[in-house]
Amino acid sequence: MSSRARSKPAVRPGGRSARVQQAVHAAVRELEAEQGRGALTVPAIAARAGVTPSTIYRRWGDLHELLSDVAVERLRPESPPEDHGDLRADLSAWATQFLDEMGSATGRAYLRDALLGDPDGSNAGQCSAYAAGQIEVILDRARRRGEAVPGVETVMDRVVAPMTYRILFRPDGLSPQYADDLARSVLPPAP
Amino acid sequence: MSSRARSKPAVRPGGRSARVQQAVHAAVRELEAEQGRGALTVPAIAARAGVTPSTIYRRWGDLHELLSDVAVERLRPESPPEDHGDLRADLSAWATQFLDEMGSATGRAYLRDALLGDPDGSNAGQCSAYAAGQIEVILDRARRRGEAVPGVETVMDRVVAPMTYRILFRPDGLSPQYADDLARSVLPPAP
DNA sequence: CGCGTTAAAGCTAAGTGTTTGCGTTAGTGA
DNA sequence: TCACTAACGCAAACACTTAGCTTTAACGCG
Numbered sequence: 001m002s003s004r005a006r007s008k009p010a011v012r013p014g015g016r017s018a019r020v021q022q023a024v025h026a027a028v029r030e031l032e033a034e035q036g037r038g039a040l041t042v043p044a045i046a047a048r049a050g051v052t053p054s055t056i057y058r059r060w061g062d063l064h065e066l067l068s069d070v071a072v073e074r075l076r077p078e079s080p081p082e083d084h085g086d087l088r089a090d091l092s093a094w095a096t097q098f099l100d101e102m103g104s105a106t107g108r109a110y111l112r113d114a115l116l117g118d119p120d121g122s123n124a125g126q127c128s129a130y131a132a133g134q135i136e137v138i139l140d141r142a143r144r145r146g147e148a149v150p151g152v153e154t155v156m157d158r159v160v161a162p163m164t165y166r167i168l169f170r171p172d173g174l175s176p177q178y179a180d181d182l183a184r185s186v187l188p189p190a191p
Numbered sequence: 192m193s194s195r196a197r198s199k200p201a202v203r204p205g206g207r208s209a210r211v212q213q214a215v216h217a218a219v220r221e222l223e224a225e226q227g228r229g230a231l232t233v234p235a236i237a238a239r240a241g242v243t244p245s246t247i248y249r250r251w252g253d254l255h256e257l258l259s260d261v262a263v264e265r266l267r268p269e270s271p272p273e274d275h276g277d278l279r280a281d282l283s284a285w286a287t288q289f290l291d292e293m294g295s296a297t298g299r300a301y302l303r304d305a306l307l308g309d310p311d312g313s314n315a316g317q318c319s320a321y322a323a324g325q326i327e328v329i330l331d332r333a334r335r336r337g338e339a340v341p342g343v344e345t346v347m348d349r350v351v352a353p354m355t356y357r358i359l360f361r362p363d364g365l366s367p368q369y370a371d372d373l374a375r376s377v378l379p380p381a382p
Numbered sequence: 383c384g385c386g387t388t389a390a391a392g393c394t395a396a397g398t399g400t401t402t403g404c405g406t407t408a409g410t411g412a
Numbered sequence: 413t414c415a416c417t418a419a420c421g422c423a424a425a426c427a428c429t430t431a432g433c434t435t436t437a438a439c440g441c442g
Contacts, residue, residue, distance in 0.1 A: 015438050017390065043428065055391055057429065116307050121362050128360040157373070161356035162348040169319040169355075171312055182348070206409050208419065234399065243421055248400065250419085 023049040024056060028070045037109070040067070064117025071113035072123045077130055080137050087142035087149060088187055094138060095159050095179035098131070103167050103174045111168065131160050150186045158186045214240040215247060219261045228300070231258070255308025262304035263314045268321055271328050278333035278340060279378055285329060286350050286370035289322070294358050294365045302358065322351050341377045349377045 027049035031039050042063050046053040060066040081094045101107045114123050132152055139149045159182045166174055218240035222230050233254050237244040251257040272285045292298045305314050323343055330340045350373045357365055 016436085017438085020391075041428075052392055053429080054393080054431085058390080062429085112306060115303060115359060121360075124360045128356075156356075157353040158349065161353040164360075165319075165347075165352035165355050168306060168359075169312075169315045207407085208409085211420080232399070244400075245402085245422080246420055253400085 020049070020051055020055065021059075024051065024066070025070050025073065028066065029074075042066075062117070064113075065119070066117070067113045068115075068117035068123045071110040072126050074110055075114060075127050075130060077134055081134050083141060086145070087138070087147050088184065090138045090141065091135075091155070091159070091183040091186070092180050094134060095163065095183040096176045098160070099163050099167075099174060099176065099179040102164070103171070108167055108171060111164070128156075128160075132156060135160070148188050155186050159183055211240070211242055211246060212250075215242065215257070216261050216264065219257065220265075233257075253308065255304070256310070257308070258304045259306075259308035259314045262301040263317050265301055266305060266318050266321060268325055272325050274332060277336070278329070278338045279375065281329045281332065282326075282346070282350070282374040282378070283371050285325060286354065286374040287367045289351070290354050290358075290365060290367065290370040293355070294362070299358055299362060302355070319347075319351075323347060326351070339379050346377050350374055 024045060027045045028040065031045060031048055040063065042056050043053050045063075045066070046056050056066060060069065081090060084090050084093055102111055111127070114127050118124050135155050136152055139152060139155070142149045159179075162182055163174075163179060166178075215236060218236045219231065222235060222239055231254065233247050234244050236254075236257070237247050247257060251260065272281060275281050275284055293302055302318070305318050309315050326346050327343055330343060330346070333340045350370075353373055354365075354370060357369075
């Protein structure tokens with residue numbers, strides 16, 4: 001039976017529900033920052049957030065789904081990618097920054113969390129959509145400048161996917177140079 | 192304190208240790224096949240394997256690390272890739288089969304398990320090494336035939352990574368055609 | 383603006399999984 | 413063969429999870 005927890009807990013958006021969700025998310029971030037991952041248990045998070053454990057279990061199902069939610073929130077880009085004036089520079093800068101952030105120990109942990117507690121794949125899908133969104137902004141700008149641009153899917157396959165794969169499966173030996181090489185590989189050959 | 196469980200439990204390869212490991216792995220596979228993932232708890236696995244739960248906790252640390260070990264074992268290729276006579280056919284066949292196996296619900300689950308209970312990344316690295324190994328066999332054969340071949344890393348970046356990324360992050364809309372397209376993309380342009 | 387409705391939270395107790403210390407067993411090497 | 417020790421079994425203490433029931437507070441309607 002029973003009780004599949006909803007991955008998108010926004011069931012009653014306003015009021016108490018929202019406050020609880022906010023408090024719980026904040027508690028996760030604070031506890032992790034202060035005491036590390038080992039301290040992240042549902043009872044500890046609940047105590048910190050001022051709610052009872054059963055509230056968390058009912059809304060999120062288990063610890064991993066909660067962490068997955070928090071991870072996705074943290075992986076959401078805070079601002080559109082910087083504009084450097086041309087596609088090559090934009091893509092290269094974005095890829096370099098992506099690899100730097102996601103390739104760090106904490107970035108990798110968020111990526112894994114997002115994948116981990118994600119029965120239906122919607123959280124992972126969200127992460128991917130974030131990246132695709134950022135890339136679309138970059139490509140749109142270039143298109144408006146009159147540059148020749150690759151498709152979003154091409155960039156996902158040739159830039160985002162290789163970086164993400166290596167971050168998850170072969171975390172050693174990643175360099176900004178690698179990100180840059182990938183970014184260049186989707187551009188038309190230099191003049 | 193404490194006891195980091197070893198991911199490679201082969202500490203005393205012969206005798207009892209080996210028997211216990213085998214029994215536990217078998218118990219995981221049987222229980223999953225018979226009753227589904229929900230039934231996979233450490234006490235249940237222990238009972239099935241005829242050991243005590245504490246044995247499992249001590250050797251593997253927790254359920255996820257055990258599942259990760261089992262997943263890696265299942266992801267190990269059983270035989271070298273088929274030989275179809277030329278690089279294009281070999282790569283295409285391998286990619287298609289990879290996507291078919293890993294893109295299925297169970298394949299995706301193994302991939303996720305492998306990543307999930309893997310504190311130091313060695314299990315994920317093993318998965319990647321399996322794929323790289325298969326590809327090297329294919330490339331070696333082609334090289335021996337006198338064909339022009341791309342580097343292994345290129346194939347990992349352009350074929351394995353995109354498929355794996357999509358399996359994990361965007362499991363919808365994957366087709367054999369996609370695998371084939373990726374395989375072709377690393378080959379020199381057709382004559 | 384108060385009132386009924388109901389989703390969501392609180393509380394608590396029972397159930398289940400995890401950890402740990404200590405004694406025992408069985409590989410391993412001299 | 414014997415001593416040594418890693419790994420296992422056992423059982424009790426501990427922590428986490430689940431479920432039933434009660435209470436609270438958004439929300440919508442008269």
